[in-house]
Amino acid sequence: MTRIYTLVNQKGGVGKTTSAINLGAYLGYYGQRVLLIDLDPQANATLSLGVDKTADKKGMRGTYEVLIGAAPIGQNVLHNPRFKISLLPSSPALAGAEVELPNLPDQGLRLRSALELVSDRYDYVLIDCPPSLGVLTVNGLAAARDGVIIPVQCEFLALEGLGQITATINRVRVSLHPELTVRGVVLTMFDGRTRLAVDVVNEVRRHFPNKVFQSIIPRSIRLAEAPSFGQPISTYAPESSAARAYAALAREILEQDGIHIPDLPEQGD
Ligand code: ADP
Ligand code: MG
Numbered sequence: 627m628t629r630i631y632t633l634v635n636q637k638g639g640v641g642k643t644t645s646a647i648n649l650g651a652y653l654g655y656y657g658q659r660v661l662l663i664d665l666d667p668q669a670n671a672t673l674s675l676g677v678d679k680t681a682d683k684k685g686m687r688g689t690y691e692v693l694i695g696a697a698p699i700g701q702n703v704l705h706n707p708r709f710k711i712s713l714l715p716s717s718p719a720l721a722g723a724e725v726e727l728p729n730l731p732d733q734g735l736r737l738r739s740a741l742e743l744v745s746d747r748y749d750y751v752l753i754d755c756p757p758s759l760g761v762l763t764v765n766g767l768a769a770a771r772d773g774v775i776i777p778v779q780c781e782f783l784a785l786e787g788l789g790q791i792t793a794t795i796n797r798v799r800v801s802l803h804p805e806l807t808v809r810g811v812v813l814t815m816f817d818g819r820t821r822l823a824v825d826v827v828n829e830v831r832r833h834f835p836n837k838v839f840q841s842i843i844p845r846s847i848r849l850a851e852a853p854s855f856g857q858p859i860s861t862y863a864p865e866s867s868a869a870r871a872y873a874a875l876a877r878e879i880l881e882q883d884g885i886h887i888p889d890l891p892e893q894g895d
Pocket of ligand 1: 637638639640641642643644645670757814815816843844845846847849850851853868
């Protein structure tokens with residue numbers, strides 16, 4: 627059974643892309659077949675995995691072509707056996723989809739339909755949304771068969787704007803996806819030395835009772851560096867605290883999903 631989760635938060639810089647890549651890489655590490663969909667025209671996930679977004683000039687096709695119906699998803703997925711993750715890449719062309727999709731039939735359901743053709747090849751599909759609540763994110767939400775994962779940065783005003791996400795989720799639930807739920811909230815960029823970060827954790831837990839994952843992602847220089855080396859943290863710095871945190875998040879999700887975790891060395895130990 628394929629599980630499809632969408633990472634969403636209209637704030638930029640909260641750790642959506644970082645979480646999509648590194649959660650994905652660790653789900654892969656634990657033996658799952660993982661497809662990451664880069665749904666952001668800024669193509670951060672694509673670039674962070676070492677794929678050049680200008681490659682579309684050389685014939686690479688990705689999320690944009692899939693959404694407008696110009697290419698099937700299957701042949702355009704790039705698999706990286708070292709990172710244990712597959713990627714449907716983005717490109718700047720995807721920005722055009724915000725304008726073009728409203729003129730196409732079923733504008734909000736195009737990603738979901740495209741995924742139906744390939745999802746049985748994967749155990750997990752993770753969708754990395756742009757920092758907006760436009761038609762691209764609506765496609766991401768409508769395709770989130772098993773729920774949305776909301777990364778929240780452990781900073782001042784962490785909860786600000788979450789009402790807007792909830793409203794958008796409710797809107798998509800009514801119009802496109804009646805079973806849409808919040809799968810969980812991931813706390814990111816936690817700095818345990820600050821009182822503020824601890825307060826934010828408690829506040830977010832109060833706001834989303836039973837929805838906040840136990841695994842909290844620490845603020846980590848290694849995590850910030852990894853994208854410039856085109857790698858997930860699982861290969862760039864597997865011994866780091868951030869790597870351990872994403873590995874723990876992957877195990878937490880696998881356990882909740884009832885998937886047996888193979889006996890592998892815990893990275894970093
Ligand atoms: P979003 O996709 O929500 O815009 P990103 O995942 O791109 O956010 O993160 C924003 C920036 O913060 C990136 O430069 C990323 O490398 C960095 N970053 C993300 N998570 C962490 C973390 N836990 N510690 C340090 N830097 C982080
Ligand atoms: Mg991003």
